[in-house]
Amino acid sequence: MSPEKAVKEIQFELKEIENLLDLYRDELFELDREPNLVELTALAGVLHSFYSGLERIFLVIAKKVDKDVPHDLNWHKSLLVQMSKENKHRKPVFSDKTRDELSEYLVFRHFYRHSYSSHLKWKEMKDLVKSIRETWEEFKSELSIFIKTLDSG
Numbered sequence: 001m002s003p004e005k006a007v008k009e010i011q012f013e014l015k016e017i018e019n020l021l022d023l024y025r026d027e028l029f030e031l032d033r034e035p036n037l038v039e040l041t042a043l044a045g046v047l048h049s050f051y052s053g054l055e056r057i058f059l060v061i062a063k064k065v066d067k068d069v070p071h072d073l074n075w076h077k078s079l080l081v082q083m084s085k086e087n088k089h090r091k092p093v094f095s096d097k098t099r100d101e102l103s104e105y106l107v108f109r110h111f112y113r114h115s116y117s118s119h120l121k122w123k124e125m126k127d128l129v130k131s132i133r134e135t136w137e138e139f140k141s142e143l144s145i146f147i148k149t150l151d152s153g
Contacts, residue, residue, distance in 0.1 A: 006064040051105040094142040
């Protein structure tokens with residue numbers, strides 16, 4: 001696949017994530033109090049969707065650029081780490097700092113997928129919710145630089 005097609009797929013996912021965050025900005029991300037269970041469950045779903053969208057971007061890069069998708073038992077984590085490393089096909093997609101931040105969203109997504117919403121705790125989600133926009137902006141900035149390397153390479 002040409003870099004242009006990979007970039008188009010990545011741009012589609014970027015728009016979807018941006019739309020997701022915009023849809024819930026006022027109702028959930030700007031709460032000035034601790035969310036109730038329904039709001040907490042909605043926030044958990046948004047955090048889950050956020051990371052799932054990022055992972056779809058990682059999979060596009062792994063499949064179309066790296067030609068190497070991890071298949072080990074911890075493939076989700078392996079994929080995240082792979083994106084932060086340079087290889088013979090590309091520069092790192094993002095920094096180790098961004099990888100570490102995104103890792104927290106991956107851990108939460110795993111928890112969310114394997115638990116009941118009654119187990120959600122605001123104190124365990126608060127930092128992810130409050131920092132999602134900053135994390136998103138940093139990720140987009142680094143991804144933009146990465147995409148330019150694809151276009152020029």
